[in-house]
Amino acid sequence: MSDGFDVVSEAAIGDGTATDAYFLRTEETLAAADRNPRVVAEVTQDQFPTGEFDLLAGMKDAARLLEGLPVDVDAMREGQLFDGGPVMRIEGDYLDFARYETSLLGFLSHQSGVATAALEARRAAPDSSVLSFGARHVHPAIAPMIERGALVAGFDGFSHVAAGEVLGREASGTMPHALVIAFGDQETAWEAFDETVDAEVPRIAICDTYCDEKDESIRAAEALGDALDGVRLDTTSSRRGDFRHIVREVRWELDARGHDDVEIFVSGGLGPADLRNLRDVADGFGVGGHVSNADPLDFALDIVELDGELVAKRGKLSGKKEAFRTPDGGHHVGLADRADPEGGEALLEPLIRDGEIVREFDVDAAAERALADAEAVGFREG
Ligand SMILES: O=P(O)(O)OC[C@H]1C[C@H](OP(=O)(O)OP(=O)(O)O)[C@H](O)[C@@H]1O
Numbered sequence: 121m122s123d124g125f126d127v128v129s130e131a132a133i134g135d136g137t138a139t140d141a142y143f144l145r146t147e148e149t150l151a152a153a154d155r156n157p158r159v160v161a162e163v164t165q166d167q168f169p170t171g172e173f174d175l176l177a178g179m180k181d182a183a184r185l186l187e188g189l190p191v192d193v194d195a196m197r198e199g200q201l202f203d204g205g206p207v208m209r210i211e212g213d214y215l216d217f218a219r220y221e222t223s224l225l226g227f228l229s230h231q232s233g234v235a236t237a238a239l240e241a242r243r244a245a246p247d248s249s250v251l252s253f254g255a256r257h258v259h260p261a262i263a264p265m266i267e268r269g270a271l272v273a274g275f276d277g278f279s280h281v282a283a284g285e286v287l288g289r290e291a292s293g294t295m296p297h298a299l300v301i302a303f304g305d306q307e308t309a310w311e312a313f314d315e316t317v318d319a320e321v322p323r324i325a326i327c328d329t330y331c332d333e334k335d336e337s338i339r340a341a342e343a344l345g346d347a348l349d350g351v352r353l354d355t356t357s358s359r360r361g362d363f364r365h366i367v368r369e370v371r372w373e374l375d376a377r378g379h380d381d382v383e384i385f386v387s388g389g390l391g392p393a394d395l396r397n398l399r400d401v402a403d404g405f406g407v408g409g410h411v412s413n414a415d416p417l418d419f420a421l422d423i424v425e426l427d428g429e430l431v432a433k434r435g436k437l438s439g440k441k442e443a444f445r446t447p448d449g450g451h452h453v454g455l456a457d458r459a460d461p462e463g464g465e466a467l468l469e470p471l472i473r474d475g476e477i478v479r480e481f482d483v484d485a486a487a488e489r490a491l492a493d494a495e496a497v498g499f500r501e502g
């Protein structure tokens with residue numbers, strides 16, 4: 121039992137002991153029978169298209185996990201939207217990768233679920249600044265995964281500092297209600313923040329701690345003057361009412377007093393519908409739980425060829441398959457050794473050859489792909 125935090129180590133993930141016990145028993149049993157068949161195994165969520173697209177993420181860690189194993193892997197690129205069929209295909213001797221199934225599916229399922237939810241929010245306010253704020257809702261060890269999933273979906277930033285160190289990005293944010301409470305009043309807290317925090321950090325005052333949002337926003341503008349970059353309204357649900365009307369009132373009162381340049385950021389329980397409702401009156405959003413609490417997707421790993429023979433358990437499709445994207449944004453599944461009758465392009469590309477990763481990973485490129493593909497397929501519109 122560890123005397124540190126109850127988190128799985130990178131070493132356990134890397135050596136494959138971050139796995140379900142039955143895979144180690146499977147290894148033992150096959151090895152004792154001297155069986156180690158050559159297989160093709162596919163990572164799939166739905167065997168056939170369902171009409172609903174999801175966003176693929178988590179591929180960097182998945183590739184890192186399989187790196188060095190004597191397998192060949194083909195996979196879709198991160199940022200690809202998909203609807204049915206394989207997102208990854210592994211070819212090799214089964215015992216060379218069997219134990220990695222648990223972490224492989226965990227890496228892909230969780231970050232893809234997060235990225236898919238983040239894409240819903242991103243597309244709800246395409247011209248606004250949208251930050252991932254939800255790290256507090258989840259186990260700290262997975263904060264980098266959450267924040268990376270948000271970046272793959274095109275989010276503008278995130279709040280978790282240590283995740284930023286892992287991802288090589290600066291975390292950002294505003295100020296908590298605790299700062300106002302700890303100083304005893306709003307002006308003292310706002311002024312202390314302005315006097316203390318690095319000048320590069322935007323001055324965005326939380327303006328809903330004790331008084332009405334209009335009142336505190338005007339006071340923040342009067343207290344900080346030109347130093348104020350924005351106000352954040354995080355109106356608690358018991359007071360929220362018509363949040364859109366509140367934001368418009370604050371905008372009106374700031375502009376009426378010459379503070380047109382003070383931006384309005386909103387946060388607190390926001391989902392895609394809220395962003396659609398507020399995107400023309402607010403300048404930016406902090407989205408937490410909608411992204412961080414997203415359900416993982418439901419990927420499974422299935423053996424579909426065994427020593428060259430077609431195999432599949434009930435409910436799955438045998439044979440090496442391909443996912444195709446047709447020019448009209450359609451997505452369908454076919455056998456990999458046959459041309460696509462509808463002229464679609466194959467989406468799986470080399471990821472690992474002889475144990476070596478043959479692909480770069482870039483979240484900005486993934487985000488570009490995600491936003492373009494979401495447009496092409498009409499991702500969850502309306
Ligand atoms: O609701 P979500 O979308 O999950 O986003 C997390 C909320 C919670 C938190 O507010 P508070 O709990 O008031 O904390 P703070 O004072 O730090 O803003 C933060 O400011 C976000 O608004």
Ligand SMILES: [Zn+2]
Pocket residue numbers: 296297298354
């Ligand atoms: Zn708060």
